[in-house]
Amino acid sequence: MFLDHSIFSQSPIKHQKWGNFWAGSTLVWRKGALMLIVVVFCGASLPVMAADWRCGTDIIAGDAQTLLSTDRGSVWRDVQLNIEAIDAFTTAKLPDKSFRLADIAFVPEYEDAAMAWLELASANKVSITPLAEQPDFLGRMPVRIQDEGLGDWRAELLAAGLVMLVPESGQDMSELIGIEDSAIKNQSGIWSAPGPETAYYVRAHDAGAENIPTARDAIGRFAVIDGTIRSIEHQEWRSYLNFGSNWREDFTIALDATLRDALANGEDFQDILQDWVGQEIRVRGVIENRGGPYITLENPFWLCLAK
Incomplete structure (x- = not known):
C-alpha cells in the first residue's frame, strides 16, 4: 500500500525560481x-x-x-541602523555584525516599496533583539527590530502588505499571523x-x-x-x-x-x-x-x- 501515494511518482515536478521565498x-x-x-x-x-x-x-x-527559547541573549538598544539592502542591516555601534528581520520574506514586486519604508524607519534609533543562536549562512543575525514610534518593524511591514510571514524563529506568531490576515x-x-x-x-x-x-x-x-x-x-x-x-x-x-x-x-x-x-x-x-x-x-x- 506504501506505493499508492509515493514521492517516487513519475509525475513531473515543475522547477522554478522562488525568489527569496525558499527557507529550509x-x-x-x-x-x-x-x-x-x-x-x-x-x-x-x-x-x-x-x-x-x-x-x-x-x-x-x-x-x-x-x-x-525566547531568550536569545543581549538586546542592543539605542541603535542607529544603516539599511544596506532590504535583508541586510548594519550599524556603526556593532561593526562586526549584520542583521535581517526574522520570520518574514520580501516579495520581489514590492522590494522597492519595502526598501523605501525601511530607509524612512531607519531615521529612528531602535532596539535589536536576536532571535537565533547563530547568524545565517550569509552572516546575518535574524532579529526583531523595535522603536518607540513604529513598534515592531515586522508588524508594520506585514500590515502594509509589503512582506509575507515565513515563521522561522520559533517565537509566538499569533500576533503577526493576525496582522497578516488583516x-x-x-x-x-x-x-x-x-x-x-x-x-x-x-x-x-x-x-x-x-x-x-x-x-x-x-x-x-x-x-x-x-x-x-x-x-x-x-x-x-x-x-x-x-x-x-x-x-x-x-x-x-x-x-x-x-x-x-x-x-x-x-x-x-x-x-x-x-x-x-x-x-x-x-x-x-x-x-x-x-x-x-x-x-x-x-x-x-x-x-x-x-x-
Whole structure:
C-alpha cells in the first residue's frame, strides 16, 4: 500500500525560481520537544479569521515545550541602523555584525516599496533583539527590530502588505499571523493582485462564488493556502493530508515521519492526525506539481488548524 501515494511518482515536478521565498529548516526530536535547529535561509474574504487559528506548537499533542527559547541573549538598544539592502542591516555601534528581520520574506514586486519604508524607519534609533543562536549562512543575525514610534518593524511591514510571514524563529506568531490576515482581507500590498498568475493567497480547491485562485494556479510559487482536509493516508515514512477526492489531481500536504511523530508528541500519530479530517487548514510553502499541487511541510509554524 506504501506505493499508492509515493514521492517516487513519475509525475513531473515543475522547477522554478522562488525568489527569496525558499527557507529550509532542520527538525530534530530531543527530550520530548520539537527543536528547530537551523533555518537557512492573498485579497478576498476569508473563511476563517486569524484569531481562530492554532499554529506551530499549539497543534502539538500533549504538553509540548516551545520550539526555541525566547531568550536569545543581549538586546542592543539605542541603535542607529544603516539599511544596506532590504535583508541586510548594519550599524556603526556593532561593526562586526549584520542583521535581517526574522520570520518574514520580501516579495520581489514590492522590494522597492519595502526598501523605501525601511530607509524612512531607519531615521529612528531602535532596539535589536536576536532571535537565533547563530547568524545565517550569509552572516546575518535574524532579529526583531523595535522603536518607540513604529513598534515592531515586522508588524508594520506585514500590515502594509509589503512582506509575507515565513515563521522561522520559533517565537509566538499569533500576533503577526493576525496582522497578516488583516492585510490579506484588506487587499493590502502583495495581497492586492488576486489573479491566478499573481496571487499569493489561494484555496486548496475551487471556492466557487468567492472567486479565489486555487493551489493549482499557484504551482511554482510560495503561497498561503487554505482548505479542508478530506482524508489522510499514512505510509511508513510520511503521511499525506488530502484536500480532494482524487489525490492524483487535488491538493496534498506531505508530512515526513519525523514531523508527524513530533506533532503527535509520543501519542499515536494516526489518531492525532485523524482528528484533523474535516478541519480547515492553513499552510504556506512552495507548491510543487506532483500530478496535483503538492506541498512538503518544512516547518510546524507553517501549518495552522482552525479552532
